[in-house]
Amino acid sequence: LGQVYLKLSSLLMGLLYHGYPRFRKSSLLHLSPLTTLAMLTLVKGGPPLHNLLQDQFQKKYLAKFPEQPLPGNPEVIETQIAIWERALRTQWQVANTRHAPLFIFVQPNQYNEDSKPFSEWELAHAISPSKLNRGDRLAALRERAQALKQEGLPIYDLTQVFSKTTETVYTDTCCHINSFGNQIVAQAIADHILTALLEPAAKKTRPAK
Numbered sequence: 001l002g003q004v005y006l007k008l009s010s011l012l013m014g015l016l017y018h019g020y021p022r023f024r025k026s027s028l029l030h031l032s033p034l035t036t037l038a039m040l041t042l043v044k045g046g047p048p049l050h051n052l053l054q055d056q057f058q059k060k061y062l063a064k065f066p067e068q069p070l071p072g073n074p075e076v077i078e079t080q081i082a083i084w085e086r087a088l089r090t091q092w093q094v095a096n097t098r099h100a101p102l103f104i105f106v107q108p109n110q111y112n113e114d115s116k117p118f119s120e121w122e123l124a125h126a127i128s129p130s131k132l133n134r135g136d137r138l139a140a141l142r143e144r145a146q147a148l149k150q151e152g153l154p155i156y157d158l159t160q161v162f163s164k165t166t167e168t169v170y171t172d173t174c175c176h177i178n179s180f181g182n183q184i185v186a187q188a189i190a191d192h193i194l195t196a197l198l199e200p201a202a203k204k205t206r207p208a209k
Contacts, residue, residue: 048125055130077137081144092153103193104155106145108162108185109175112138116162116169128173156192161185 088104095102108115110126111134118127142159149155161184162169169181177185 055128058130074136077140080137081141084141085144085148088148088153088155101197102154103189103196104153105189105192106142106155106157106159107175108159108177108181109134109138110170111135112142112159114163115159117164117166119166119168121168122170126168126170126173131173154196156189158185158188161188 091104092102094100110116110118110122111131113135116122138159142157145155145157149157162181165181165184167180169177169184171178
């Protein structure tokens, strides 16, 4: 039954994120009142239904495999972060070997504590009680990212990029953001890359004291 919940959840998000944009661009579909009603119902009811299906899947999974550690377990968190760190170090080594620029960004997530003033829509549709334990994992991830940055890895923390954004940016209970949020993140990424690339050139042109 848990697999059924998971498949239904994936199907629902596929319809919401792929079907609705196509519907908006198709003038023929707009001629059908029933199609319009179905799509509007999907947009309004899709996110909360998706959250419910995800929560039900997690409950069924934990009921069947009670011996499995919960996602917020410290050992699980450390294992996940260690895998992430090894991947970053490998990328860094390859980039250094090929003398290629590398930029690593820690993406924003709504479960980072005090990272965004949520809109009413986000509070209703973009926060899942079953995922609140992600906060500990995300805090540990940021701490490790900071330590790696001090070692010299080109890591940039974007988790606070929405700290002053009151508009809706999160579109589901995972981490996905809308076009407005993507514009903010893209601008932050561009600023970091330009600063990093232009800084060496600026140092070379500074007159010697």
